[in-house]
Amino acid sequence: MFSKRLQFFMDKYNYSQAKLAELLGVSPPAINKMLKDGSTPGIENLKKLRKIFDTTIDFLLGVDLEDALEMLNTSNNEISIVLTNLRISKKLTQKEFAKFNDITLQEVIDIENGISPSIDTLQKICYYSNISLYEIIGKQQLHVVEDIEYQNIVKFAIDMENKDYIKIAMQIKESGLSPEEIVIARKL
Template identity: 35%
Template sequence: MFSERLKQLRKSMKLTQKELAEKLGLSPGAIGLYEQNRRTPDIELLNKIATYFDVTVDYLLGRTNNPTTVRIEGDKLPKELREIGIEYLTIAKEMADKEIPPEDIKKIIDVLVNRNK
């Protein structure tokens, strides 16, 4: 899956293998091997590629089809959710460790904030 995603992302930005290699500090041959699924990047390079394309590593690896999905882990809830208060801790706890698209997080926050108005 990584090889397909890398190629698709590169092409979506209209980059050649050589151009992408230069941006990532790799050889064009390395990009070719990754896209042919003949070589696997280490975690450091996966992170670098994800950052460059502004996608998640999970997306690169095919664990999700949403490139911008965020994973909320326990106390790493968005600031807005933490500020809502103790009344909503149960909801926050249920959301912990779930994959929730950013637009859904915004909807949840909007509903919770406007509930007391």
């Protein structure tokens, strides 16, 4: 489980093995071993990874996976409500929500009908929608951005079929440029 979580975070933060090795203070072959053999680093390196990836050691080790699965099996209705509300708050259709989160339309329909999503599906929703698993399972209040410009950027990114554009556009937006300037920047 650790190797899958490590790869997930490396992909999320776009870290190469060499970059992560540099941040962690180990050799690139040590990172390769963690990814390929599933070897778990010592507690000091786990603490460093926790800070690098802004997560918990439990999550890195997969300790909370069973808890999450148990909650998923017992509270499908709550998860369905939370994810449906998330989609509606973002003003997305089911099809747009599926594209935005890199999942299938059928997965969105199933979730909204109370069928338990897979952990992989939840990870994608957490990553692309920028929410935590704890928000999805109701352990934390769902934090929804009520920003019209953000919603327009999301819609545009979906239309362009480019989720990475959202992150780029948000960085441009935070620099103070208007949505029109963002569109011009995208075309360049």
